[in-house]
Amino acid sequence: MICRILVVDDETGFTKLLKMNLEKTERYEVRVENDSTKALNAAHEFLPDVVLLDIVMPGMDGGDVAAQMQDDPLLQSIPVVMMTALVSQEETSQDAVAQAGAMNILPKPVNLEVLLRCLEEVLAKKN
Amino acid sequence: MENNEAQLQGLDDPASGSAQSDFGRHSREVAYLEAVIDNLPVGLFAKDASDGFRFVLWNKKQEEITSIPCEQALGKNDHELFSPDSAAYFRQVDELVIARKRKFEVSEEIVDTPESGEVWLHTIKVPIDDVEGQRTLVVGISEDITEQVHASEQLAALNENLTEANQELKTTQLQLIQAEKMESVGRLAAGVAHEVKNPLALLLLGVEYLSGGIDPCDPNVEEILKEMREAVDRADKIIRGLVDFSSQRQLEMEPTQLCDLVEHSLLLVRHELKKDNIEVVTRFEKDLPDLKLDSAKFEQVLVNLLINAVHAMEDTVKPKLEIILSSAKLEGIERDEGLRTADHLRNGDEVVLLKLKDNGGGISEENLQKIFDPFFTTKSTGIGTGLGLSVVRKIIELHNGGIDVRNRLLGGVQITITLKVPARGGNELT
C-alpha cells in the first residue's frame, strides 16, 4: 500500500530532494507545500497519512500549523513529524512543539534511514 | 664703559674746533644716547669691518645675553669671544652683510655662553657707513628668544604626547568596536548555523539518493546535482559572510556599493527575520555611487540596527522592515527635538541616504536622549548589552557620516544614515 505524505517546508531545494528520495522507495506518494499558510488547504485536499513539518518557516511556523491541525476535526488524527535545523535542545523542546502533539522531532540534516524508520513507526502506530 | 664712551665719541666726533658750549651740549647728547642704547631691551652691538670686525659697541643687554662684559668685548673679534663654530658663522654673516650692503636676518641662532649655557637669538645685522665713509660697521640687534624656543619645544613635546594619547584612544575604540562585534557574532552564530544546516540537509539527501547507484536515464540526477551545487554555494556564502564580518582589521576604507553590504547583512540576520516572520522590503535607487567604507565595520552597523528592529517588533502583529537607499544633495540639516546628528556633513554635499524603518514599539522621548549612551539598554541581560548604538555612532563618525533616529508618526522607528559621496578622483575619506 502506498502512503501519502505531505511535506511542509519553505526550503524548496530540500523538499524537492526529499520528495525524490521518498518516492524512489515506491512506498510513498509525496506532496510538497512550500508556503506554510497554505498547509491546511493542502492537507484538506491531499488528506495525507502523515505530515512532515519544518519548524522555522516564514508566515506560519511548524508549531502553528500543528496546532491548527489539532483544532481541525478532519485533520486532528493525522500524525505529525517535525523537522528542524535548530541547534540547541532547548529550542527544539519548545512548548509549542510539545503541545502541538507532534509525535516525533527529527533534526536537520535528516538521515534518510532514520526518517524512513520514523515514518514506518508512526504509520504502524496509526493503524 | 669708558672705552665704550670713547668709541661712541669716536663715531660721532663733531668737527674739531667747535665752541665750548657746543661741546657741553654735545657730551650731554652723547650721554643721553648712551643711556638709550644701554636701556634697549635688545642686545645691540657694532663691529668695525675695516678693522678685523672688532667690536666697537656692546650694550648692557648684550652683556646680559652673552654674559660677557663690555670691557672684555670691545676691541676683540668673535674668535676671541665665542666658540670657533659660532665665531665662524658670525663672521660669515658679517661678510655677507658687507658684500651685499643689505640687512640680514637670522631668525634663530645659537650662542654658547659661559654662564647661561646655550642661548637662542634672533639677530638682525645691517651695514652702516660711518660719517666720514671711511669705516663700515656691522651693527647688530639680538633678541634673546631662548624662552620662546624652549616653550615651543615643550609645546611640540606636549603635542606629541597628545597625538600618542589620541592614537591610543583610537586603538581602544577600535578594540571596543571589535569586542562588540564578537558579541554580535556570538548572538548570530545560532542563526547562521541554522542557515547552514538547511543546505547541509539538502546535500545529505542528494548523497542518499545518488548512493543507491546512478541510473543514467534517471532525469532526477541532473536536477539533484544542480541543487547540491547551489547548496554548497549557499553554505559557503553564509559562512564566508560571518568570517568576513568577524575579521579583525584596522579601518580599511574601500570603494563599496552600499546595497551589497545591505544584502550581506540581511543574510547574516536572515534566520532572525524568518523566525519572527518579518517582511523585508528593500528599495534601492539604481546606479548609486560607490562610497568609501570599511565593509566589515559597516556591516556591524547594519547588523546592530537590524537586530534592534527585530527586537522592537517582537509584539508587532505584522512586522515589516523597510530599507531604502537613495542619493541626494544635502540641504537644510534640520534640528528637531529627538534628532541627533553628527556634524561632519555640510549642506551641498552629495550624499547617499540609508533609511531603515520598522513598525515596532518606538522609543519614548526620554529614552531617545539616551539610546547612544554606552550600556543604555531597555532589554534584559543576555538580550541587550546597550553597546550597539554607541558603537554604531562611533563607526559612522569614523566614516564622517551622520545618523538620525526618530519615531515614525504611525509607530516604529526610522533611522537615517547619511554618508558623503567621495569627490571623484579625490580620496578625502581616508
Ligand SMILES: Nc1ncnc2c1ncn2[C@@H]1O[C@H](COP(=O)(O)OP(=O)(O)O)[C@@H](O)[C@H]1O
Ligand atoms: N528600532 C528600535 N525601536 C525601538 N527601540 C530601539 C530601537 N533601536 C534601539 N532601541 C532602544 O535603544 C536601546 C539601546 O540600543 P542598543 O545601543 O543597540 O543596545 P541594546 O540593543 O543592547 O539594548 C535599546 O535597548 C532600545 O530600548
Ligand SMILES: [Mg+2]
Ligand atoms: Mg542593539
